[in-house]
Amino acid sequence: MKKALIYVPNKSPMQSGIAKNAKWVLEFKTKNPTKNPLMGWESSSDTLTELKLKFSSKELAINYAKKNKINYELIEPKKRKTVIKSYADNFLK
Template sequence: MKKAKIYIPSKSAMQSGKGKSNKWLLEFNKSKTENDHLMNWVSSNDTQSQVKLFFSSKEEAIVYAKKNNINFEVIEPKKNKIIIKSYADNFLS
């Protein structure tokens, strides 16, 4: 049976804003890969591991996984704790 994980991907180092950070991703687990020592290529017989499906909500991704008999694990995003400080706080002793 297929296994997948559902999560919100983290932003890349090239992103500074939070645009497109609300999409949920269903990504299949990678299977064992094989190395071709002659050409130095990495290959796999599992094409499912290349599939990435984006959803606008976590519930949509879960419904899709259940409908297609996919075992899944939901990884909840970490909440960033925002500390509001003023510039003058840097000089307090």
């Protein structure tokens, strides 16, 4: 049986904003990873691990998984806590 993760990816370190991080990703988990004896790389004979599907909403990703009989694990994004600061606050303390 296929097992997948549904999550919102983190922003890259090169991004300062969070405007384009609204996509949900369905990514399959690796089955039986093996270590390549020559190079030491991790490999697998499961080609589904190379597949990442992007959806515009969480509901679409869940519906796709249910329709295709994929067991999934949903990882909810954490809420960002923003602190509103003023430049003048640097000089008031």
